[in-house]
Amino acid sequence: MAALEVSGLKKSFGGLKALNDVNLTVQFGTVHAIIGPNGAGKSTLLNAFVGRLIPDAGKVVFDGISLVGLPPHKINQAGVVRVFQTPEIFGELSLLDNVLIPAFSHRDGDFRFNGWSHAAAQAAVHDVAKRMLEDVGLYSKRQMLANSLSRGDKRRLELAMCLAQEPKLLLLDEPTAGMSRADTNSTIDLLQRLGDGKVTKIIIEHDMHVVFSLAEKISVMAQGAIIAEGAPDAIKADARVQEAYLGGAHL
Amino acid sequence: MNNTLAKQDKWLLLGFAIAVLAGPLLLKPFGAGYPDLLQKFCIFGIFAIGYNLLFGLTGYLSFGHAAFLGIGSYTAVWSFKLLTMNVLPAVILSIALTAVFALAIGYLCLRRSGIYFSILTLAFAQMAYNLAYSVLTPITNGETGLQLIKDDPRSLDKWFGVVVGDGIPSTNFFGISMVGYSGFYFCAVLLILSFYVSIRITRSPFGLMLKAVKSNQNRLKYTGINTRSYALTAFVISGCYAGLAGAMLAVTDPLAGADRMHWSASGEVVLMTILGGVGTLLGPVIGAGVIKYLENIFSSFNEQILNNVFSFLPDAILHPVVKVLGLFVGEGWELTLGVLFLILIVFVPGGLMQGFQSLQRRLSGASSGTVSAKSQGAH
Numbered sequence: 001m002a003a004l005e006v007s008g009l010k011k012s013f014g015g016l017k018a019l020n021d022v023n024l025t026v027q028f029g030t031v032h033a034i035i036g037p038n039g040a041g042k043s044t045l046l047n048a049f050v051g052r053l054i055p056d057a058g059k060v061v062f063d064g065i066s067l068v069g070l071p072p073h074k075i076n077q078a079g080v081v082r083v084f085q086t087p088e089i090f091g092e093l094s095l096l097d098n099v100l101i102p103a104f105s106h107r108d109g110d111f112r113f114n115g116w117s118h119a120a121a122q123a124a125v126h127d128v129a130k131r132m133l134e135d136v137g138l139y140s141k142r143q144m145l146a147n148s149l150s151r152g153d154k155r156r157l158e159l160a161m162c163l164a165q166e167p168k169l170l171l172l173d174e175p176t177a178g179m180s181r182a183d184t185n186s187t188i189d190l191l192q193r194l195g196d197g198k199v200t201k202i203i204i205e206h207d208m209h210v211v212f213s214l215a216e217k218i219s220v221m222a223q224g225a226i227i228a229e230g231a232p233d234a235i236k237a238d239a240r241v242q243e244a245y246l247g248g249a250h251l
Numbered sequence: 252m253n254n255t256l257a258k259q260d261k262w263l264l265l266g267f268a269i270a271v272l273a274g275p276l277l278l279k280p281f282g283a284g285y286p287d288l289l290q291k292f293c294i295f296g297i298f299a300i301g302y303n304l305l306f307g308l309t310g311y312l313s314f315g316h317a318a319f320l321g322i323g324s325y326t327a328v329w330s331f332k333l334l335t336m337n338v339l340p341a342v343i344l345s346i347a348l349t350a351v352f353a354l355a356i357g358y359l360c361l362r363r364s365g366i367y368f369s370i371l372t373l374a375f376a377q378m379a380y381n382l383a384y385s386v387l388t389p390i391t392n393g394e395t396g397l398q399l400i401k402d403d404p405r406s407l408d409k410w411f412g413v414v415v416g417d418g419i420p421s422t423n424f425f426g427i428s429m430v431g432y433s434g435f436y437f438c439a440v441l442l443i444l445s446f447y448v449s450i451r452i453t454r455s456p457f458g459l460m461l462k463a464v465k466s467n468q469n470r471l472k473y474t475g476i477n478t479r480s481y482a483l484t485a486f487v488i489s490g491c492y493a494g495l496a497g498a499m500l501a502v503t504d505p506l507a508g509a510d511r512m513h514w515s516a517s518g519e520v521v522l523m524t525i526l527g528g529v530g531t532l533l534g535p536v537i538g539a540g541v542i543k544y545l546e547n548i549f550s551s552f553n554e555q556i557l558n559n560v561f562s563f564l565p566d567a568i569l570h571p572v573v574k575v576l577g578l579f580v581g582e583g584w585e586l587t588l589g590v591l592f593l594i595l596i597v598f599v600p601g602g603l604m605q606g607f608q609s610l611q612r613r614l615s616g617a618s619s620g621t622v623s624a625k626s627q628g629a630h
């Protein structure tokens with residue numbers, strides 16, 4: 001069953017065709033990697049999914065809902081949650097607050113005036129926040145300000161924030177960039193076990209170790225279009241991919 | 252379980268309530284223990300608390316909140332003129348009407364953020380100020396200001412058969428006159444209530460979202476939150492606080508003039524909030540108190556007093572000293588405020604609350620870790 005269907009997606013910036021007729025189908029519950037050289041249009045594609053930019057033409061349908069033209073918060077409430085390339089967190093707030101915010105968003109929707117209830121006394125939401133922070137190994141630091149974390153920890157925090165929303169589709173934009181090998185491996189573990197086959201994941205990644213550890217299917221982008229698609233082994237062997245992405249070098 | 256304050260906040264509220272109610276005694280040694288000034292502390296404390304709910308939590312710097320102060324005052328005076336000298340309808344109507352205006356103005360201004368938002372709010376406030384002097388003269392009575400007269404209809408008072416003596420009746424709360432200490436205690440109770448509401452909002456999930464708006468609005472949008480609705484609600488709430496403060500100004504002195512909406516009045520509440528400590532619970536109240544206190548002191552000084560103070564100096568030095576210092580007192584007291592503000596922002600950018608905390612830390616010599624944990628809780 002298809003979770004996300006993208007058809008005929010186009011976006012130009014001046015003369016540059018950042019997205020040139022992208023067609024993509026992501027199956028429910030799978031991990032789908034999008035790889036490609038810098039400037040291939042991978043991040044632009046994610047931006048079009050989450051409402052950060054509006055495509056010139058084409059359709060993005062998630063779970064039967066057309067996402068094109070919806071504001072970002074509506075797309076998020078539909079279950080599409082994004083981890084950014086540079087961690088987007090609430091730097092001046094504590095780690096706990098950082099995870100409580102998406103947990104409240106998941107419970108209360110895009111707006112609710114509950115100015116009279118006590119945030120610290122909402123046990124169910126706190127349980128979610130605690131579990132998520134434990135999952136990424138940051139629970140002991142919950143009272144620290146998010147800005148004081150290392151870059152790798154910020155990435156893990158953002159991941160915990162996204163998971164606190166119980167996403168249906170998780171978009172990961174280079175989730176391990178800048179992480180040490182050990183951190184990368186623990187993040188791979190985390191991504192593998194979360195969701196239990198119920199969460200669809202799209203991952204953009206340069207690190208082939210991460211891609212081949214996680215992905216069940218790989219799409220290769222170059223110059224705004226998808227040039228190859230298939231299972232990891234097939235992609236490894238594909239001559240066009242070698243040419244476009246790796247300049248002929250072997251994986 | 253959801254409807255209780257944390258223990259720490261209960262103590263804060265209790266301490267605050269006691270300090271406010273004991274204000275006349277506590278501030279007597281400073282020469283500020285009389286109702287007129289104490290009322291001002293309370294009213295501008297309410298104004299600043301409300302302003303801080305917008306500026307301190309969401310980071311949206313409104314430069315037009317004096318418009319709501321003015322609207323509150325005009326509404327209250329009209330309520331005194333048309334309905335009754337009882338302050339309760341005046342207060343309720345003022346809050347309701349400012350809420351409507353805040354909703355409309357906030358809806359338009361919050362389409363932009365940062366400096367553009369500030370300029371838009373300033374533009375609206377200036378518009379209100381100029382309208383009050385021109386087109387709206389039938390409602391605002393222009394430069395003279397809106398005043399009570401003996402022959403006002405006061406239909407509710409007539410209906411209930413309230414006996415009016417000679418002269419203009421005074422504002423009252425079900426018969427309790429709002430003059431002198433009873434007026435102060437009315438303001439004091441409303442200040443404590445306002446403070447309580449601000450604690451509740453700050454500690455609520457709603458308040459958490461407002462802090463998130465300030466911290467990273469972009470992330471919040473991609474976390475499924477309609478950030479504009481949250482900011483708009485905060486804007487309306489802080490507008491209501493300003494409306495209440497405006498009504499209280501009219502309660503304690505039943506006249507309303509357009510100068511209340513002047514941009515400098517909008518600037519003043521920004522100063523109060525920053526001086527006390529943006530985003531802290533107590534800071535804005537302290538900032539409001541300090542500014543109103545200094546205004547009271549320095550605006551009452553004149554060259555004669557300065558001459559007396561510095562009479563020990565030889566004449567040759569005395570004259571220039573008094574000439575220079577004279578610029579900073581009387582009508583020029585805002586110059587003093589400016590200098591103080593400058594010094595504070597350069598040395599303690601977090602405002603008086605931050606100053607107190609670092610002082611406390613230095614005095615107690617406690618490890619910085621525990622104190623910063625405490626101070627985080629107090630924010």
